[in-house]
Amino acid sequence: MSATEFFDSPQGRRIAYHRSEGRGPWVVFLGGLKSDMEGTKAVSLEAWAKAQGRAFLRFDYSGHGQSSGRFEAGCIGDWHQDTVAAVLALTAGPIVVVGSSMGGWQALLLARALPERIHSMVTVAAAPDFTEDGYWANFTEAQKQALEEIGHVEMPSDYMEPYIISKRMIEDGRHHLVLRAPLSLPFAVRCLQGTADTAVSTATALRLLDHATCDDMRLTLVKGGDHRFSDATCLGLIEDAVVDVLGSA
Template sequence: MTASTFLDTQSGRRLAFHKTEGQGPCIVFLGGLKSDMEGTKAVHLETWARAQGRAFLRFDYSGHGESSGTFEEGCIGDWHQDTLDAVDTLTDGPLVVVGSSMGGWQALLLARARSDRIAGMVTIAAAPDFTEDGYWAGFSDAQKQELESAGFVALPSDYMEPYIVTRRMIEDGRQHLVLRQPLRLPFPVRCLQGTADTAVSTETALRLLEHATSDDMRLLLVKDADHRFSDGPCLALIEAALEEVLSAG
């Protein structure tokens, strides 16, 4: 395994990354909440891009993987800044962004902040606005009181130890919502969503599709695929979506 390289940002964070040189547009993989750049999808797509001679970037947000900080300290805005720092410093020219779960929200934030650079987007179980529509909307009155008094709530997870949801994450998330205002995506967009996903619902995928303004946006629902979306057939669908976006751009 190749050792990671590190980027020291103006925000004072140290981000681990792997960059593959090649022809553009550069493919940027944005991972999910508490995921890291060594996940199946990120590594598979890097191998795929390298075989095609394409530029590719994967990195760890702060508090994730090999990057500095702890997860509990972070929030959507911090990880958005990490994404901007990585993209602005490590890439040039057009980008095709692949966002998985929370990374789908990050991809949409990136498209809003760097609209002139995005040539295409692929989302996998995108989870825009989940801090508000998932966490906050699902909290009981007792949990909301606990968030206010203790500053955090521990939520069970299907995949690992409980998620610690902080008051800062909720409050910061409200400053980065993308489904409450116009969302222009003037480039090819392919959204992939499994029907057996217990973390992100098909309703969320449909809401994003209906809300965004785009001349070339498609949603593919995959029966019985779960949130990981990382078995062989699912990886092949991600490749196909990427090929469509790259050829349409």
């Protein structure tokens, strides 16, 4: 495996990445909240891309993995800036963006920020607007009070240690919501979702499917699939989705 490389974003954050040259369109993997670029999906997709001779990029948002910063200090807007910076600095031409969980939200934000660069999109358990619809909407009055008085709350996770969710993350998230305004996706989109996912519901996947304006958008539900979506079958489905949207490119 190649050594981790770094670049400094326009915002002064040091972003860790792995980048492999090949033919375009580039495949760019966007990970989930508190995930890093060493996750099973990112590494597996990179191996597939290399075998295909396809250009590929994976990276860590600030506060994640090997990049600079503290997770607790970050927010959706910061990670959106990191994503735009990585795409502009490290890829050229059209990209296939593959977003997992929070990375699915980031993929949609990227499509809004750089529409001319998006060839197509694959999402895996996409979690658009989760700070508002998942966290804030389900906070108790005690949690909302703690957010005001302490500045953060701890949220349990089925997959790792509790998340520290800051007041800044909640407030910043409201500036980046994508399900409350028109969402145009003028390219092929494939959405994958496990029915046993306890972090992102099938209702969220259906809401995104219904909300987006897209002439070529398909949702695949995988019975029994969980949020990790990382067993051999699910990894194969991700690869198949990328092949599908690439077409003859």
